[in-house]
Structures are given as structure tokens and as C-alpha cells.
Amino acid sequence: MAQHQITFVYGLLAPDTPELVDAHLNERNALWNRLINRHQATQTAFEAHLKQEFPHVASGQAQLAQERMALAIAVKDKVPDLQERKQRIKEQYDSLRALIDATPAIAALSQQHSQTLFELANQDIKASFLWWPNHETLMREFIQARARSLSKRMPLGYRAVAGEGSLYVTFKRPVPVLHLFGKCPTVAIVGEGRRRELKLTVATNGRCRADKQFATFPLIYHRPLPEGALVRQVRLVCRRVGSQRKYEAQFVLSGATRVEPPPGKKVAAGMDLGWRVTESGMRVATIVDEAGEGRHVELPADWMLRSDYVEDIDTQLSASLVPHIETFKSLALTRETAWLAPMLSRERPHAASLALKVLQAGQRPVPPAIAQWVASVRSLVEEQAHLREKLLAQRLDIYRKVVADCCRKYHTLSMEKLNLKSLQLVHGGDAWIDHQRRTHRHRAALSILIRLFKEAAHAKRIALAEHPAAYTTCTCHACGHINESKPTLEIKCAGCGVTWDQDENSATNFLIKIRPRHAA
Known part of the structure; x- marks a missing residue:
């Protein structure tokens, strides 16, 4: 074990x-980029051979890729026949997989091109001046990333040679x-x-x-x-x-011994996830245990104010970029400055990202007009970057302390099985409401809190029980009556007359899923 x-x-x-550290960091990133170029070249050659020798398999793969792209667009547009599309893609994939498995020549062709790739990769590594531990870790990273890229049909990303x-x-x-x-x-x-x-x-x-x-x-x-x-x-x-x-x-x-707190009686608890802006900050989770004690996990009000200030800086940077966008786009069309084109080709270019890329450009050429704009906003960009770094570190520290405290107090935590992808959907309607929803989702970063709890469960510090969240907010924990959903935080149950906080009620309902109602 x-x-x-x-x-x-x-x-x-x-x-x-x-300069010594920079040289080796840059060499490692440059070597990664060379390996990606090798992968793309061998993958292109493999697809060309596959199209020439097995045209029916190549056409099947192209059709499957088109169907997957269409499905991604359909999910974004929320079309009604998603299940039928998914089932059709699954059937196409299964039939194509069976066809490939029944053709050993395709596996031999793939193995031949993979062998060619790794022979060339070993040549690149031997020609590099990197120390062997960095060779080994880089090759391991490349093999894992290549496997994910081939399975998900997604391109590998290049790394900036910027120290x-x-x-x-x-x-x-x-x-x-x-x-x-x-x-x-x-x-x-x-x-x-x-x-x-x-x-x-x-x-x-x-x-x-x-x-x-x-x-x-x-x-x-x-x-x-x-x-x-x-x-x-x-x-x-x-x-x-x-x-x-x-x-x-x-x-x-x-072999490091973990310092454990003195043994004490642990209890079970339920946790409701979701963001809600309150007077004291932004509530991201509510926990209620068997003893009826509850707590709210919040990002404090000063954290929210500083996040608002970061957003204000973003608005200022965007406003300063608007008069120059067309000029910058024309400057980015030249070959020397083509690396700026992807950031300026978007409908709404992100000014802070563009300025940071220019500040980190290193040896890459920057047009004088863009450099002059970056110099005028540099102080704002630096302030925003450092403040955002502090805010992210403070949020992570808050979440880690919450998880550590839960591991000390609870043996089991019943929580919502949250669909994070559904939270990313924009529901249309009021653009300001959609913007606020997106902003609060990014600030709450529930995926980080969930990941920390799952890491603790993997280390066997706490047991997690995940359940669907249907009607947990409006179902009364005292009598089970399903109330009408209301925007107010406190609701009076129409069945028994008990008044409760919606988040605390939801957390108690998650606890009830693993404990009898009277115990909750």
C-alpha cells in the first residue's frame, strides 16, 4: 500500500x-512546445494514412466529431432533444469502436505512429540541456496530457516561454x-x-x-x-x-505523522451549497449537525468589497481599451504580432489579460501604440493582479479552515450532489441579472470547496454522502410539507407554522436523508 x-x-x-533559473524554466517550456509540435505532426500523418487506407473509419470519426460539436452547441442553446442526440452519439461511438477493434491493422498503424513520436521526443529530450529529473517529469506530463487529448479530441495547449x-x-x-x-x-x-x-x-x-x-x-x-x-x-x-x-x-x-486533535465524540451533519449575498458578506454553504447547531460559511463583507474594487478596475481598463480596439486589431494582423490577434478577435476583448500578456511578452515584438496604452494602464493592471492574488489566497484559506473544522467535528457529512455545469448556464432575460449571477458564481467557487471536501474524504478524514437537491429548500424539515418557493430568506411553513431559514432548512433535510427525522 x-x-x-x-x-x-x-x-x-x-x-x-x-538568469540561470529563467533559462531552465524557459527551456522546459520550449521543450514542451516542441513535443506538442511532434504530436500534432504525427497525429496529422496518422489521420492522413487512416483516410487513405481505411476511408470508412476516417469518415466515421469525422462524422462523430461533427455530432459532438453539434451537441455542445445544442447544450448551450438548451434544445429539447438533448437525450436523443446523446443516445445517437453513443450508438455511433460504440459502432465505430467495434469497427476499429475488429481491424487490427488500425491498432498497428496507431502504434507505428506513436513509436515514431516517442523516438523523436527522445531525440528532443537528449538534445536539451535540462537535468534528468525535469526530463522525466516533463515526459510523464506529456504522456498523460496526450492521452487526455486523444480521448477527448481536444488540442494540447502551448506554454509561454516567459520564465x-x-x-x-x-x-x-x-x-x-x-x-x-x-x-x-x-x-x-x-x-x-x-x-x-x-x-x-x-x-x-x-x-x-x-x-x-x-x-x-x-x-x-x-x-x-x-x-x-x-x-x-x-x-x-x-x-x-x-x-x-x-x-x-x-x-x-x-511517512510524516499527521497531528490529530484529542479524540472526541463526532456527529453527523448536513450541508447546503449555494451562494446568497447577505449583509455580512456572501453565504456559500450552511451546515447543520445532529445537535441542531448550525453555521454559515461566508466570504466576509470586506472580501466582497475588494472584489467589487477589482471589478471596477476591470471596467476602467475596458473603457480605456475601447477607443483603440480597431487600431490594435489592424496592428495584430502582421506576422510578428500575430500572437496578439486571438485576444483582440473576441467580441469583447479582456483588457486586463491583453495588458498582462504584453507586460509578460519578453522578447516578442509589441507595436508602439499597444505598448504606449499598456504603459498608461500599468499601475492599474499591477494593482488588480496583486489584489486578485490576495483574494484568491484568502478564499482558499477560509475554505480549508472550514473543511478542517468539519473533519474534527463530524464523522459523516450529507451534502448536495451539485451539478456544476448547470450553474454555468445563462438563463437569458435580464443581462444585468445574468452578469450578477456569473460574477457571484465565480466568487463563490463552489468547485474548490467541494474538491477540498472530497480530498478529505479520500484521505478518510470524513465520510461524504451526496444526494440530489430536489425540493430540499422548500420542504419543511419539521413536518415534510412542500412550501411554495419564495425569494425571502425566512419562510413560515404553511403546514405546521414553523419559521425557518431556507439554507438551514435545506441543510437539515440533507441530514434527514442519513438520520431519522426526530434526530434532526
Whole structure:
């Protein structure tokens, strides 16, 4: 049985040799892009051979792709015959799969082109100056992404060569944490207290310590690594916030003992998911346990105000872009600046994204008119990017604390089986209402909260029971009477006269699904 792994994350300041780190990050991203080009070339050749030797299979695949595209449009337009379309596509897929399985020559042809791809990929990797742990992780990422791309018929995405990404130090034999403080030749933590230095191997030309190229980062050692754990991998992650770079170190450990709270009696609870703006912020979840105690998970009012400020900056940036759109579109038609065309080809170009791309352009050419506009809005773009980064981190911290608290108090959590795709649908009508709905959905980010709960359930810290949410809000938890849905938060039951909060009532109904009514 595989050991449970824990990742410890520490903040880093800029390294002493930023050009060395940038060179290897850019080489890793450039190598990824070369592998994608290889994949596209071999896939095009395979499809050409398939069309030439097995035209009936190629035409079947093309027809299936068209049907899938039509289905995606139909789902967006909410046409009534969705089930019939899905059934027809499933039948086409099954018949095509049976035809391919019955033709061994197609599998041989696919294997031949895959073998050619990986031979060329190995040549690219051998020609690269990257250290072997980065070769291995990049190849693993490429194989997994290629498999997903082929199964979903979606193209692989390129990576920007702009000093972003990850570098890896992988230990084939895990080393004790204590070795990082002087005995490990590839990673070293130097110093005492919170302010330390991380010495990390970026490249090596041989087996000796003198052959290694190190980058030294000021490290914020805010919590100690567990002494009894084993280090499996150290990751250096670099990402951009605005035009600045943020570094962090991730230590992947196994064998670390989890500190558990003192044992106590745990109970079951029910949770209702959904966003609702209140005077104190935005409510995203409500939890009620067997003892009748309830709590609301909220994004606080100051968080909402700062999010509104981010939206205001977005409006200012968009207004500043409008007078220049046509000029910028004409400038982006040249070959040198074609990388700007996709952002300007949209009906409503996102000004903040365009400005960030120009700020992160690196060596790519930027027309003077666009550069002048970016210079005029740079302070706003930087402020928005950094504020958004803080808001996302604060929201994630709130959700993590909620999940940790639930794991300490509850042994089972009964929750709504939420269809996240249905929440993305725009229901038409009032454009302002649709905009508010979309904005609040993005702010609530219920998918993050659900993911954290599922990760806790996977680690067996809590048990999850998911149920459909039909009528849970308006069905009285006390008598079972189904009331008329109302926009007010509090509803008085027409059956028994009990007044309850809609979210608390829904959470109690989810609890009732796993506990008798009298216990709830």
C-alpha cells in the first residue's frame, strides 16, 4: 500500500542567479512546445494514412466529431432533444469502436505512429540541456496530457516561454528530512529561524558536487519540516502576478505523522451549497449537525468589497481599451504580432489579460501604440493582479479552515450532489441579472470547496454522502410539507407554522436523508 504523501509549501524570494533559473524554466517550456509540435505532426500523418487506407473509419470519426460539436452547441442553446442526440452519439461511438477493434491493422498503424513520436521526443529530450529529473517529469506530463487529448479530441495547449513553470529535484531513493540540513548534495536548507536560504540544484554536468549548478533563494521557513519524514521530491514553482514573479518551494514528503486533535465524540451533519449575498458578506454553504447547531460559511463583507474594487478596475481598463480596439486589431494582423490577434478577435476583448500578456511578452515584438496604452494602464493592471492574488489566497484559506473544522467535528457529512455545469448556464432575460449571477458564481467557487471536501474524504478524514437537491429548500424539515418557493430568506411553513431559514432548512433535510427525522 502506497504511503500517504504530504506537501509542505514555503515562500521564496528572488534567487541570486535569476538568469540561470529563467533559462531552465524557459527551456522546459520550449521543450514542451516542441513535443506538442511532434504530436500534432504525427497525429496529422496518422489521420492522413487512416483516410487513405481505411476511408470508412476516417469518415466515421469525422462524422462523430461533427455530432459532438453539434451537441455542445445544442447544450448551450438548451434544445429539447438533448437525450436523443446523446443516445445517437453513443450508438455511433460504440459502432465505430467495434469497427476499429475488429481491424487490427488500425491498432498497428496507431502504434507505428506513436513509436515514431516517442523516438523523436527522445531525440528532443537528449538534445536539451535540462537535468534528468525535469526530463522525466516533463515526459510523464506529456504522456498523460496526450492521452487526455486523444480521448477527448481536444488540442494540447502551448506554454509561454516567459520564465514561468516548475523545476524538479527528484530522489529515486527518498532521503530523511534531516539530510536537507547539510548532508544532501542536491538540496540544502541553510540558516536558523524563519529567515533561511534554500540551495537548490538547477543543473548538473556530472556526479560530483562541484559539477552542480545551484540557485540560492531566501526562504521563509514559517514551520518546521517533520523530522521523521522522507523527502521524495522538491519542486521549484515560479508564476507571474502582474509583471512580477512569485517563487515557492514545495517539499513532497512521505511517512510524516499527521497531528490529530484529542479524540472526541463526532456527529453527523448536513450541508447546503449555494451562494446568497447577505449583509455580512456572501453565504456559500450552511451546515447543520445532529445537535441542531448550525453555521454559515461566508466570504466576509470586506472580501466582497475588494472584489467589487477589482471589478471596477476591470471596467476602467475596458473603457480605456475601447477607443483603440480597431487600431490594435489592424496592428495584430502582421506576422510578428500575430500572437496578439486571438485576444483582440473576441467580441469583447479582456483588457486586463491583453495588458498582462504584453507586460509578460519578453522578447516578442509589441507595436508602439499597444505598448504606449499598456504603459498608461500599468499601475492599474499591477494593482488588480496583486489584489486578485490576495483574494484568491484568502478564499482558499477560509475554505480549508472550514473543511478542517468539519473533519474534527463530524464523522459523516450529507451534502448536495451539485451539478456544476448547470450553474454555468445563462438563463437569458435580464443581462444585468445574468452578469450578477456569473460574477457571484465565480466568487463563490463552489468547485474548490467541494474538491477540498472530497480530498478529505479520500484521505478518510470524513465520510461524504451526496444526494440530489430536489425540493430540499422548500420542504419543511419539521413536518415534510412542500412550501411554495419564495425569494425571502425566512419562510413560515404553511403546514405546521414553523419559521425557518431556507439554507438551514435545506441543510437539515440533507441530514434527514442519513438520520431519522426526530434526530434532526
